[in-house]
Amino acid sequence: MPIITDQDIDDLAVGAALLGTGGGGDPYIGKLLAKAAIEEYGPVELLALEDVSDEVAVVACGAMGAPTILIEKIPSGDEIGLSLDAYEDHTGGRAGAIIPFEAGGINSMIPIALAARRRLPVIDADGMGRAFPQLEMETFHVYGVPASSVAIADEQGNRVLIETNDAAKAEWYARGVTIRMGGQSYIVNYGMNGRTAKRVSVPATMSLAIGIGRTLREAAAGHRDPVSALVDFFAGTHYGHAKVIAAGKIVDVVRKEENGWSIGVATVEPFDPSRPTVKIRIQNENLIAEEDGGQVLAIVPDLITVLDLDTAEAITTERLRYGQRVNVLAVRVPPIMRTPEALAVFGPAQFGLKQPYTPLGHGDD
Amino acid sequence: MKLTREHLADLAVGAAFLGTGGGGDPYVGRLMVQQCLDEGCEVELIDPQDIADDWLVVPTAMMGAPTVLVEKIPSGEEAIASLVRLEKRLGRMAHATMPIEIGGINSTIPLVVGARLGLPIVDADGMGRAFPFLEMETFGVYGVSGSPMAVSNEWGDCALIEAVDNRQMEWLSRAVAIRMGGCAYIAEYAMSGAEVKRTAIPNTLTLAIRIGEVLRKAHDEHRNPIEALLGFLPSTLYRYGRVIFSGKIVDVMRETRAGFTMGKALIEGIGHFHSQMEIEIQNENLIARVDGKVKAIVPDLISIMNTETAEPITSENLRYGQRVTVVAVSVPEIMRTPEALNVFGPSCFGLKEPFTSIEEID
Numbered sequence: 001m002p003i004i005t006d007q008d009i010d011d012l013a014v015g016a017a018l019l020g021t022g023g024g025g026d027p028y029i030g031k032l033l034a035k036a037a038i039e040e041y042g043p044v045e046l047l048a049l050e051d052v053s054d055e056v057a058v059v060a061c062g063a064m065g066a067p068t069i070l071i072e073k074i075p076s077g078d079e080i081g082l083s084l085d086a087y088e089d090h091t092g093g094r095a096g097a098i099i100p101f102e103a104g105g106i107n108s109m110i111p112i113a114l115a116a117r118r119r120l121p122v123i124d125a126d127g128m129g130r131a132f133p134q135l136e137m138e139t140f141h142v143y144g145v146p147a148s149s150v151a152i153a154d155e156q157g158n159r160v161l162i163e164t165n166d167a168a169k170a171e172w173y174a175r176g177v178t179i180r181m182g183g184q185s186y187i188v189n190y191g192m193n194g195r196t197a198k199r200v201s202v203p204a205t206m207s208l209a210i211g212i213g214r215t216l217r218e219a220a221a222g223h224r225d226p227v228s229a230l231v232d233f234f235a236g237t238h239y240g241h242a243k244v245i246a247a248g249k250i251v252d253v254v255r256k257e258e259n260g261w262s263i264g265v266a267t268v269e270p271f272d273p274s275r276p277t278v279k280i281r282i283q284n285e286n287l288i289a290e291e292d293g294g295q296v297l298a299i300v301p302d303l304i305t306v307l308d309l310d311t312a313e314a315i316t317t318e319r320l321r322y323g324q325r326v327n328v329l330a331v332r333v334p335p336i337m338r339t340p341e342a343l344a345v346f347g348p349a350q351f352g353l354k355q356p357y358t359p360l361g362h363g364d365d
Numbered sequence: 366m367k368l369t370r371e372h373l374a375d376l377a378v379g380a381a382f383l384g385t386g387g388g389g390d391p392y393v394g395r396l397m398v399q400q401c402l403d404e405g406c407e408v409e410l411i412d413p414q415d416i417a418d419d420w421l422v423v424p425t426a427m428m429g430a431p432t433v434l435v436e437k438i439p440s441g442e443e444a445i446a447s448l449v450r451l452e453k454r455l456g457r458m459a460h461a462t463m464p465i466e467i468g469g470i471n472s473t474i475p476l477v478v479g480a481r482l483g484l485p486i487v488d489a490d491g492m493g494r495a496f497p498f499l500e501m502e503t504f505g506v507y508g509v510s511g512s513p514m515a516v517s518n519e520w521g522d523c524a525l526i527e528a529v530d531n532r533q534m535e536w537l538s539r540a541v542a543i544r545m546g547g548c549a550y551i552a553e554y555a556m557s558g559a560e561v562k563r564t565a566i567p568n569t570l571t572l573a574i575r576i577g578e579v580l581r582k583a584h585d586e587h588r589n590p591i592e593a594l595l596g597f598l599p600s601t602l603y604r605y606g607r608v609i610f611s612g613k614i615v616d617v618m619r620e621t622r623a624g625f626t627m628g629k630a631l632i633e634g635i636g637h638f639h640s641q642m643e644i645e646i647q648n649e650n651l652i653a654r655v656d657g658k659v660k661a662i663v664p665d666l667i668s669i670m671n672t673e674t675a676e677p678i679t680s681e682n683l684r685y686g687q688r689v690t691v692v693a694v695s696v697p698e699i700m701r702t703p704e705a706l707n708v709f710g711p712s713c714f715g716l717k718e719p720f721t722s723i724e725e726i727d
Contacts, residue, residue, distance in 0.1 A: 158528045
């Protein structure tokens with residue numbers, strides 16, 4: 001089993017930001033947490049999904065709330081341990097492995113911090129394959145794992161356990177508690193055994209994120225074009241198809257906070273004046289990229305990530321600014337995220353989009 | 366003591382009086398208890414002095430807005446689910462349940478739980494009146510932890526809250542109650558029989574029943590019910606009460622702010638009461654002033670009653686033109702200690718005036 005190295009964590013931070021598709025929170029604070037935990041408690045193993053034993057008790061974990069708050073309300077690192085304690089107290093068993101529920105953004109890091117602290121392996125997989133804004137938008141839920149019980153903890157030592165038979169209600173109650181915990185909490189849920197984890201998880205997403213970071217780092221060191229290096233890298237993974245769908249300058253960003261969401265539109269004017277303008281619609285994450293005239297270039301759950309033109313660093317939605325030169329990269333998600341059941345939970349309609357899901361590259365290959 | 370239908374009618378009146386304007390109309394709760402009686406269940410009250418020190422007592426209640434309750438009628442299973450969840454958490458079965466709040470609807474919820482589960486209901490509570498927050502309990506004042514707490518709704522959803530203090534328990538559980546639709550059912554402040562004896566306000570259920578009975582009998586016998594009530598109080602822990610004003614309501618200002626019914630009622634004096642009384646409301650009646658001078662202040666009871674019928678009027682039912690008599694009553698000593706006033710004294714409601722007991726005010 002590979003050990004997660006310091007370099008891996010740096011690479012993971014870069015890759016997880018890209019998988020965050022504009023949302024998921026800046027992994028920086030999570031990276032510090034993960035590194036501090038490894039320094040204090042020892043190294044963490046990254047366990048391939050197929051190597052997870054059928055009987056092992058797996059729990060998912062991560063931070064819940066607004067990433068913008070996390071920056072001002074820095075966790076001590078004890079919160080997520082407290083959350084797992086609460087989960088174990090109430091459910092009986094002890095966790096044998098940790099799985100991230102969201103590989104995109106900061107939630108790629110929290111499981112490493114928890115795993116180090118509890119000397120458990122982290123499974124190389126997750127429940128979103130990217131970032132999504134709600135707890136029920138998980139392949140775990142899509143394929144039948146109950147979202148509840150949800151254990152929630154904060155930095156003061158408060159613990160709340162939610163029990164409901166409905167994943168959307170688990171999200172609803174947990175969100176209410178999280179808001180009153182100051183907008184940021186740490187949760188453990190989606191308890192399952194190893195056999196189930198193999199069936200319901202998006203595999204190899206942690207190593208994918210590490211690979212993305214490594215690819216960009218090596219491209220920069222070798223003075224190669226980072227975006228084409230990325231497209232080549234994705235071609236060798238289970239995500240498969242990646243493509244630059246626009247290259248240009250950000251000429252407009254409209255953004256507002258509505259019902260706890262960051263809602264907005266970013267407009268990209270292509271460098272090639274013969275190409276139509278591209279609009280990216282945002283609801284925390286980038287949801288859809290359309291040309292003027294309505295041609296859809298990419299749509300959720302496929303990844304749409306805005307990258308700095310020179311460094312290919314992912315730009316989160318809150319950091320989009322007029323004048324930035326960008327590449328817009330789209331990546332097709334793996335088959336487990338494209339089934340009718342999955343699209344019923346996190347497809348375009350769940351975000352109020354009228355356009356149907358069309359996988360990236362549909363018709364080109 | 367086993368409760369009958371007649372007791373329930375008296376309890377509803379007494380609980381409304383002790384609610385000091387808040388606590389919610391006990392009507393829905395009363396119907397639920399009546400149904401239990403009709404189905405042959407027994408509602409058995411037990412005096413706190415008669416319970417064993419090592420008993421586990423788990424209080425139960427409704428949490429949320431009484432105005433929501435009226436449109437979102439409970440099945441009766443919700444509070445039971447919370448009690449059962451706490452039993453599971455504590456690894457012990459409850460020997461009894463108990464009210465947390467004698468004023469208003471929460472005088473009745475534990476009766477339903479007790480009747481359905483065959484548990485006695487301890488004749489005591491933790492507020493001695495109605496208060497808007499869960500930390501405003503003598504249980505907490507004298508050291509009982511509110512957590513673990515269970516919050517349940519009609520869908521079988523449950524949240525178990527383990528907060529670092531009772532105030533945060535209130536804050537976090539309120540979020541859940543709001544998202545359960547504004548009204549949920551709770552079990553909290555699980556404690557031993559010895560702790561009940563040390564921290565609870567005793568005999569408040571029977572007190573509420575007796576208040577209802579005194580008012581009813583006076584009415585039937587064509588005596589002045591308010592005078593009858595004031596004559597009855599000295600034989601209870603609430604020792605002393607008097608009429609502090611009587612007149613006509615000439616203005617009611619009311620708004621819903623931060624989840625509270627906030628407002629003021631202005632009463633113009635009639636007879637030997639001159640000038641105007643202003644009563645400040647935050648769910649409950651908090652303070653009564655005449656010409657800026659305090660006439661009664663929380664936690665002492667300030668109850669606005671219909672002058673003719675002596676029926677207590679809740680804050681949401683105050684109207685221009687009503688002829689009312691305002692009665693102030695001293696609360697038991699356990700509710701007036703410095704520790705108690707730290708938790709539910711005037712400053713906890715943003716009032717600048719210090720607590721002065723009704724006995725000391727002229």
